[in-house]
Amino acid sequence: MSIIQTATNNFSPSNKLGNGGFGTVYKGKLPDGKEIAAKRLSSSSTLGKEEFMNEILLISKLQHRNLVRILGCCIEGEERVLVYEFMVNKSLDTFLFDSTTKHKIDWAKRFDIIQGIARGLLYLHRDSRHKVIHRDLKVSNILLDEKMNPKISDFGLARMFEGTQYQDNTRRVVGTLGYMSPEYAWTGIFSEKSDIYAFGVLLLEIISGEKISRFSYAKEGKDLLEYVWESWCENGGISLLDQDVDDSCHTLEVGRCVQIGLLCVQHQPVDRPNTLELLSMLTTTSDLPSPEQPTFVVHTRDFESLSNNLITVNEMTQSVIIAR
Template identity: 55%
Template sequence: MPASEQVNHKEEKDKQKMKVIVIVVVAIAVVFGVLLILYCISKRTNFREKLENNVMIDQNIEGQSEDMEVTFFTLATVATATNNFSSNNKLGQGGFGLVYKGTLVDGKEIAVKRLSQSSGQGLNEFKNEVILIAKLQHRNLVRLLGYCIEGDEKILIYEYMLNGSLDSFIFDQTRAEVLGWSMRFNIIHGIARGLLYLHEDSRLRIIHRDLKASNVLLDSKMIPKISDFGMARIVGGDQTEGNTRRVVGTYGYMAPEYAINGIFSVKSDVFSFGILLLEIISGKKNRAWFHPDHGLSLVEHAWKLWKEGRPLELIDTCLEDAGIQSKIIRCLHISFLCLQQHHDDRPNMSSVVMLLHSEGSLPEPKEVGFFVGKKSPSSSKNQPSSVNEITNTVLEAR
């Protein structure tokens, strides 16, 4: 082939190669551009939906609590109060997320409950807790000061409780010594009064559904205040019970009819109170304690001792004063009445409050409910079972 034709042929091949390269580059750029546009649209849509949800909930809360002392806090205000959610300010942690101590610019101390994205408490539960607590005013219920909903953040701001939660005292051998019987009885009575208000005395009839030691907070004077209303349910008029497929709460405190069949009522709260009363008397946690010899749970072991006429063996070693034993045994008796297997056999909270302060005879308890969710196998070598405090809301509860 002549040299001139070889040159032309080579130029033609180079041009074709360049065209292919340009076409490939343009195609890649177009595909990348389309994907980028779709990604931006998706992000914008998600952001808009999240913003609209937050605005709707914010408006809903404002609409129902405009006549109440509930304040909207900006995220910047909350971050400043908690030193940007510093670990040094952390008060505790649960399945819902973290709780921090904060100080507002006016010097007022607050407790900040920052819900985690993995928490079982979603937007509905968040709104539920804000609206419910805003409408409740009682010395034995924790007071909600405000809320924050911004971006992914869902935050509740409470009055600060100097002494933390009840479980940090009764389940700690050292701190438990601070709680003599007089103080424990006052705590029992305060919790009972708080529940009575929820069930009968407030303008709403409310079933808490998650009463437990960690949800009872203690102020500077050791006055108990019931907290965490994210799982609470309002029942109207004369209604005293309901049914749900979505069982929420804490195994070890849940009444058998609720844990198994989803039937909740004021009497399921009474059952939880009975467990709490038993824990305050014994200093042992129902979910985490099993007798080393026969593997019975706290409720089963307590019932066994009661039937054998040995109730004093259950009492916390901090409460061995012989002068108060009869009062403690009376409270133990009331606990068993609250723990009856059938909810119709349990007293209501007005009766419980009356029984706590009277000295008359008490009815004999029938068989108590033993449901604790997970049981340790009977063995002479039983070890306390591990406890998962994380909230799950459908098949297994916290």
């Protein structure tokens, strides 16, 4: 523990990188000069201790170029710390939703990032020894290395499946506003298709440069999915690319990705592609099926009071979605 304290200047506020689902992340430097990211569990979070152990058990079994790599952990007294490789470019949202930096990731780079995330997801769902459902895939959980390669992070809410198991359910629905699939938000059932739904939202955010939780268009206050659907119906979605990186040379590629995003956020899980099909869609020019109109969502505090018997609120990432 003393090594981590020294590396982070005793968890100095000046070393703080951000807040995770159950604690705070600090930048540090080991005696050999290697930079690290140390995630320190909040002492007031009982839920976080479960997530902490879950993350250790899961990520220690996973190795892929598009997953963040764990270097070690510390359990000493009440202290719980996870040590990760340091990602010099932080998380994708620091670029994507900042008007001063979003131009640094042009469409070609965004498309590379989209494919990298899909490859990491394919590994979790199909290629690792244990099938893993992430359950909190979102822009802030995509970290970028020095070459802007994406790495999926934060496995505190992830679940591991054994054998032929393909879905599970929980009475404690946890996730992030806008990324939760309808079946998970309503019934607690989650599967590979829940992550696919979240990927679809993430994909549409990367294309548009808009954050789903704060997007509101025109007087009607259309949410992002409604706006994307109408754009796709009108012009194939080619006008959706973030204007700060607009590139007319890639209109067909952009339109194809919009269609893939809409296929991922279809209401019925069976209508969404699986992860293998998703990667094939992104890396080939094969014909795509036409998506069904997605479930448009509204966010309301009133609904939360009606759903307490289903939902336990996570202080960082809980959310509710309701169909219109």
